[in-house]
Amino acid sequence: MEAKEAKRWRNERKFGNWQELPDGGRQYWYEVQGQKGWRARYVKEVDAEENTRRFWQEIYDEKGRLVEIHEKFPVDKGHQRLGEAKGK
Numbered sequence: 001m002e003a004k005e006a007k008r009w010r011n012e013r014k015f016g017n018w019q020e021l022p023d024g025g026r027q028y029w030y031e032v033q034g035q036k037g038w039r040a041r042y043v044k045e046v047d048a049e050e051n052t053r054r055f056w057q058e059i060y061d062e063k064g065r066l067v068e069i070h071e072k073f074p075v076d077k078g079h080q081r082l083g084e085a086k087g088k
Contacts, residue, residue: 007050015044024048037062 008026012018015028029043038061045054052073059068071077 004050007046011044011046011050015042021045025053026050 011026011028015030017030018026018028020026025045025047027043027045029041032040032042034040038059041058041060043054043056043058044052046052054071055073056069056071058066059070061067066082068079068081070079
C-alpha cells in the first residue's frame with residue numbers, strides 16, 4: 001500500500017466521517033458527546049496527498065450552536081469563543 005493510501009485508510013478509520021474538497025483534499029471529523037449536552041467535533045483537513053493542512057476542535061452548546069473553536073495545527077491559537085459565548 002502506498003503512503004497516501006495508508007494515510008487515507010488511517011484517517012477514514014480514525015475519524016469515520018469525511019467529505020471531499022474541491023481541490024482533491026478531504027475534511028475528516030468525529031464527534032464526542034459531553035456530559036451536559038455539549039459536544040465537541042474534531043476536524044482535520046488534508047490536501048490531495050493526505051498531508052494535514054489544519055486541525056481544530058469545535059465546541060457546540062446544548063442547542064447545537066457553535067460557541068468555541070480551538071485551532072491546534074498548524075499553529076495552536078488557543079480557544080476562541082464565538083458570539084454569545086464570549087461573556088460566559
